[in-house]
Each structure stands twice: as structure tokens, then as C-alpha cells.
Amino acid sequence: MAITQMIGAHIQRREDPKLITGHGNYIDDMRLTGMLHMSVVRSPFPHARIRTIDVTDAAKSPGVHAVYTARDFKPVLAGGIPAAPAFVPDKKQVPNHYPIAESEACYQGEPVAVVLADDRYLADDAAQLVSIEYDPLPAVTDLDRAIEPGSPTAHEGAPDNIAWDAVFPGGDIDAAMAESEVRLKLRITQQRLFPTAMETRGCVADWVPFGNRVTLWSSTQVPHFLRLFISGALGITEAQMRVVANDVGGGFGAKLRPYPEEYLACAGSRLIGRPVKWIETRTESQQATTHGRGQIYDLEVGALRDGTLVGLRITQLLDAGAYVGVFGSFGGGCYTFKAVHGRSLGILTNRVSTDPYRGAGRPEATHLVERMVDLVAGELGLDPVEVRRKNFIKPEAFPHPNNFGLVYDSGAYEKTLDRALEMVGYGDLRRRQKELREQGRYLGIGLSTWVEICGIGPSAATAPAAGVALVESSAVRVHPTGSVTVSTGTHSHGQGHETTFAQIVADALGVPYEMIDIKHGDTGETPFGYGTYGSRSLAVGGISILKSCQKVVEKAKRLAAHIFEAAEEDVVFDQGRFYVKGSPDNAKVMGEIAFASYGAGLPEGMEQGMEAITYFDPPNFVWPFGAHICVVEVDAETGAVDLQRYIAVDDCGNVINPMIVEGQLHGGIAQGISQALFEEVRYDDDGGQLLTGTFLDYLVPTMAEMPHYELDRTVTPSPTNELGVKGIGEAGTIAASAAVINAVCDALSPLGIKHVEMPARPDRVWSLIQEARS
């Protein structure tokens, strides 16, 4: 198709005026007649038997309409919360996750009772009066100890704490290691993180007894999944349930599973016969919304003395939490390894579950590969740039099947690296580093040359892994006077779909951008869809929309031919105008053809209307890549890391809207830097009590802590889809933590320090320096 005005245009997000002037429509803005407010009483213990629950005082508290426990919910709420198969066919145990604990609480923050009252203050007052007797049980928190034989179990009566133990062989790892001249080992911890969306979770449920219909408004990334699973648990059909996610203030992966409170609000509304609202406080969010990361990697890399990478052995210990969520992938990055061997152990602990968080597996995968490459460079005394160049998959090698058989679509890895090196002034910077070292100052330069799998995903790969084919739907409807309504199964919670999708449609249909309305988030008005995560919305959802547009154009062309009394192949469609070859002056626009399509006198066999639905199943994933460089100086006396420069050259194929791409990079890089230097969920060592339960102790950085980003782009279109697009929503996060930590390690290398765990807190860095010096 002709690339015309809108695709590639640097235009502002059309959703912003509404959102930044306070006219958004978030859950907490909702008020329904007769609505009650729900407060959730949560287990203060990471693991405890629940002996008795006494709700007498709470029930008598002013304004209280009901106090419900598991016993009340059982008759109206069947079954547990689904666990995704988590990319593992051979799962060993999946603990049943009923939305409210009955006899055993398995993480701090697990719901035990709910109070419904006239307002939230009264509900919280009464919640304090629910009296629960607990017998605390040993809490499983340490991953190494959790897998020792005889360890206490996270769930009473379970055989052990292993949720899965899966091996992913990618070549003959023993041969690769045997052939290697150097073999280096490292353990890397990926600390738990709060996903920290600006809007916490929340929902309003309205059960209408006649016809057993329920509407659930929720702050979610996946409205259709919610309807699918929650309707089942409520014993009603999907047709009886509507899920609406209006404006959602961020998700970052933590809003892509159905949560206990959504079930409890629906069932509570049914029991009490009034609408029920629940808004998560920030404290609840930190306790009871899924955390990101939470993994330990035991790694071994094998290489030749000239820097050729040969083998990579990865053992992942994944802290699944008390119930099983989704887990991410790993691989050999943008390098040609002879073999990459992965083993993943999913471990049940008495903590809230982990789930995807921006990047979802790829930041971890990138971090480990990029750290191991630097380890090899350091050991062999080679420049990390040269080790990367030597091992990059070459541009002519695409499509390139990786060690696990996934096919990288396109890439030009040296191109992004060269540009980044030029921007940072690599040669000069290395000289400067040498000078400063002589003065006892510690400048560090860190590289992260990343590649990610996104555009999730092709049914052949996702159906076996996720239980459903993660394709994407769209419906494009041209109204009689030429305006257009587009429904998408993806969900926008900050990504700017209303802008970028409209840009695609404007070009594909040749209709003015202003006449295009993008609808998402309401199961009542969109086809079944799969939501937004895994940088999939454009490469899967956007292409689905393009294909619907093409179907519409095809029909419009047939109709135009009929109107022009010409042969279909003689009709030209050019930027919204239809005309017969050779007479462009006698054209009809899309609106005119659409109008005709709703009238009489259509061609033989053509139905009225101008609309199309598509379920797009992409032939492959897409594989964006790039090169990030971070420059830091470490204060050896205090251990403080001063982030001086951050350069990012990314390649996400063709770009629909450069401004949105930059915005996604800014936010993404910030979150990656933040993991490297600031954020970490901490529990006390034995009790499993959350220590970082406020933003005072959990350090989400601000603009003041972020460096100026120096960004650039190369364009290597994806051959996987017609627009040549990839994804960019997670790229920054995927690349950044490795760049920062590599820089910190590079700074400290004269002291013999080989690795620094995240976050590189000043006290942690200081301790490493002390150890190294003593």
C-alpha cells in the first residue's frame, strides 16, 4: 500500500487532552445508584492457618450491609482463578486459587473477608473489626531453601514447592562447553518489583438479578479474558456478562490476569443485590497486585579465547509466589551460540504471585546474556564492543532460526551499535576513562545490544503455550456518510492506540483521521480480543485492522466498478478516491461509496453495508533490536552511582508515529534504569513481612533521577507483516538494566569487581568496594 500522509506522522496523541485535563473516565470516577463500597480484609501473615473468623462486631458497625467470607461466596462462586499454562507443558503442581482464603492464607495480603458498606471509610472502619484467629505457619521465601528436600511447603500438604521443572535444550550444550576454552559462571538475581501503575486496580460490579446479568468495569489490560474466566466462575454465560475497561491508568503487565477482587465484587453484588465498588489503595497494591521479575539465574558461558561465544547454560529459579502466573523466556540474545541450554524451575513461595512486568522475561534474558558477554570480554581482556561484533548474527543471515527454533525475522545489529558508539564518542570516552582511573575516579561505560521477541503471537506458538491462540481481532465499519468506527480487541492503557490505529486507518481507507473512532475495552462492543501486552498491539492488532480495511476497500472497489460501469480491475483506489483508470478527475470518495453501499441497486449478490471483521494470525513474531550505551561514574567513597549519559539507538522497523515511539522509549528506559538502580521489593528475612510497603521505602525514581536520553533510530522493516512494523512498548526496559549494570561493573573493574546485583544501591556498591579492597 502507498505510504501516505498519516503513517509516520509526528502527531500528538489525540487521547491526551481528555486525560490531562481530568476528563478521563477511570474506575474511581464511577458512581452508580445504590452502590456499596468493598473493603478487603487481608491476611497479615505470609502463611497461616485460619482458625476462626468472627464478623459480629464488623457486621454491627455503622453503614455496614454485609461481611462475607469464603463460606458465603462458595455457593455463588465456583472454582478458582485460572493459571496460564505458563509456556510449560509439563507443570507439576498448580495450587487451586480460590479468590478468597478459607482455611489457609498463603501470602501476605490474601483476601480473607470482605465488608460492604455505604462508603469506603465505613467499610474500612468495619474491616478493622473483623476478628480473625490465625495460626502462623512457616513461610517459604528463600528460593534455594524452598527446593531443598524437607523444606516447609508454601501450601500445607503439598509434596514440595516445585510448580514446574522444564528443560529447554537448544543444541548440544555438553559438546559446546567441552569445546570452550574459557568457562565462566555467574549467579544473577532479578529482584521483585512493584509494577506501579499510576492508577491502582479497582472495579465496579453490577449484578442484575433478572436474567442474571452482570457488568464489570475494571482497570484491566484484558477485558475479554476477564469475561471468559469470571463468567465461568459465576456460572453464567459470556453473553450474560459484559466487561468494560474504560480509561486505564497503566498496567505494565500487572493487570493481565483476573484478580480475586473482581470475582468477589461480582459475587458480592449478586449476594447483596446492589452494585459494588472496590478501589485498591496503594498499600494494597504493593501487597496484593502481582510483582514483576523475582528470579535467580545460575549461568555458565563458554567461549573461545578470541571471544567467540560457544555455549550458554541457564538455570532459572523463578519465584512464582503462592499461585502460578505466567513466566517469560530466555535465549541467546543477538549472538550465534552453538548451544543454549535452559532449565526453568517454578517455585511456590508465600508471597504474592509474580507475573509479567514490562518486558516480561526479555529484560531478564537480555540482562543475563549481556552480563555474560561482558564477563567474557573482561576475562579475555577484550573490548566488549569487539566481542559483540564478533558474535552478532550477520544481516545476511536473516531469517535466522535461534537455538530454540524461533526465527528472528530481520536485523542489522552492527548498524545500531555503530550509531550508538558514534553518538557516545566511544574512543574518546575510553581515553577519558583511562585518565580518570589514573586519578582514582571510576567512570564506567556499559553496553546493551538487545533483541526481543514480540508481537505475541502466532497461533502455532502461542496456542500450545498459553492455551489460547493469541491472535487479534478487529472490526472496521464505514458509516453511510464516511465516518469510521474501528473496534479492536487490544486494549490501550497508555499506549496511544486511538492515535496510531487511526493513522493506519486514515491511510488504508483514505478517510480523514478526524472521522475515525477507535473503540476498545468493552466486550459489549468489540469482537473477542486478546488484550495488550508483549508489544503486540501494533504488530498483531494493528495489522488486523489494516486487513479489515483492505477487505472494506475491496468491497468498495467492486461497488465503485458497478457505479462507474467499469471492470473491477480498471478501478483505481488512491488515497480514498476511486476512479476508472485514466480518468482521475471523475472520482468518488470512500464516503460516497459507503453511502451507496447502504442503498439499493448494488451489484448482483452484494449485501448492504461497508464493514469487515478480521482475526489476524501472524505468521511469525517480530524481533526489534537496538544498542544502548550508559555512562556512569561511581563514587567509591559512598558507592553512589551517578548516571551521566544514556544513549539508545533502537530499531522497531517502520514507525507509525515517531512521537509515540519516543514516549514509549522514555518510559521504558526509565523503568529499566529504575530496576538497575532504585526499585526492589524487600521482605524481612524470616517472617516474610513486606518491608517496602510505601513509596518512602520503595524507590520509584522521578524525572530528577533520570538522565537526558539521547535517542536515535535505524529502520529495518519486518518482513512478517505488510506494514513492516515491530514493537516498541517494552524495548527500553528490556535494554536498560543491562546497560546500566554493565556500566557500573565496567567502572569497578579496576578493583577486580566482576558483578553487581540490582539494584546497585550505594550501600551494596560500597560493600563490594570494601570487600575488594580488603
Place this chain on the structure above:
Amino acid sequence: MIPAAFEYTAAASVDEATQALRKYGEDAKVLAGGQSLIPLMRLRLAQPAVLVDIGRISGLDGIRRENGTLVVGALARHAEIQSSGEVRSSLPLLAELATDVGDNQVRNLGTIGGVVAHGDAAGDYNALALMLDAEIVTNKRRHRAADFYKDIFTTALEPDEVVTEVRFPVANGRHAYLKFRRRLFDWAIAGVAVQQTGSGWRVGYVNLGNTPRRGTAVEQALAQGASPADASNQAGSAIDPVDDVRASAVYKRSLAATLTRRALETASAGG
């Protein structure tokens, strides 16, 4: 924010506030800028039955100089202290401390009286008050800072006592404040203030013990002519940091010495 229920009364004068406090006794709390109290109420860690709002009492926010004393009204907000010409000329170090408190919102609302009454060892002004022998004036009496900070979050204030002003000796010699933190608006992990006065250097420590601390040994070493590097080795005797989520006690000790040296060097270089 979903606090427990409370009564609210706004006092028009210090007398009215005092009467209200006497009436409600231990159940009542003074509300000034709310920047420490409200966060506690939000988590229901504080559940006062009555809030006595002193924020509307006029005349309690003045900043003036009385001979050798800088008098700062209890309701003076951080933002006012930060930009006050009087503070900048009489005790520029106080203005520097104010600049580093929290973020704009906190500085526009939080008050010096609140910092002092809250008695947080991490409250930057408290170390300054202590090291300079400031006086804390209330509706009932005058406290010497040296006798005021009793224990963790515990001061000499009685439940019906209202802080009305803080009196600092004028000091506009060399000075520096180094506040070590990971985010711009954070509280200090550790802070060191140094001020040269007519009677020698004064050194104060923020968040390095259960109360604010004064670096007497460092001061003495300096008086005897020690270099900043040597004097800073004495930092340890004044402080008593503990392990917490921010850092280990060992680390904080090292930090205190480093910051002391750097603060003294910065102040000396500053002219």
C-alpha cells in the same frame, strides 16, 4: 487516603488551640502542614480522635531578626524559609536545609514547627537546632534544643503544648549541608550540617541515631586544629545509626565520616 474517623477543629489563636488540647487530652493532635501527620493517618498508624488545626492562626508564620537571634514562627513553611531574605542573610544554612526538604508540595505545606514537634531524627532542621543551641518556644515555656529531643519521635513537649517559634542564633559564616539520598525528594539516609560560628565549628547529624546528634568530638578536633579529614574520623562517637531498608549501620557510619569531611571541605572552600 482512608483515615479512621476524627473530629476537626480549627483554632483561631494559640489560646484556642491550647484550650482544645486541654479539653481532648491525649486523644487530640495538632495539625500544622500535615506532611508528617497525614501520611501516618493514611495508613491508620495514627488515629487521633481530634485534630486541632493551627494552620489558620495568624501571626505564627513570621520570620524576623532580634539582635543576634533569628526568630522563625512555627507556621513558617519550608518554601518561605527557603526564600526568606532574612534567613538567607542571618542563617543561610537554614535556607539551604529548607531547599532540600521533600518536594514542592511538601515545602509549600510543611512547617518548621511541625518538624520540631514531630522530633524526627531525619528532620533536617532538628540537627541544626541542636548544633546551634537553638531555643524552642511554646505556649508554656522555652526549651533548649539540647534538652528537647528525648528519644525516637519523642520530644519534651507535653500534650497541651504548642510550638510557637524557633529561635536560632545568627550565624552567617562558612557552612555546608550535605544530604545523602537516592531520590531528590527523599529524606536523608544521612545528613551532615557544618557551620562556622564565633565560637568555632558546629556539626550536626541528620538521621544517624534515634534523635538528631551533634558532632561534639569533631567540633573539638577542629578547634584543636585538626584537618577536615582527621576531624571527620571523630564522627563515629556522636552517632548511633541502625540497619534499616535504606542501608546498614556500618555503611551509614562510613557515610557519616565521608560526608563530614566533604562538608567541612566544601564549607572551607566556600569562603
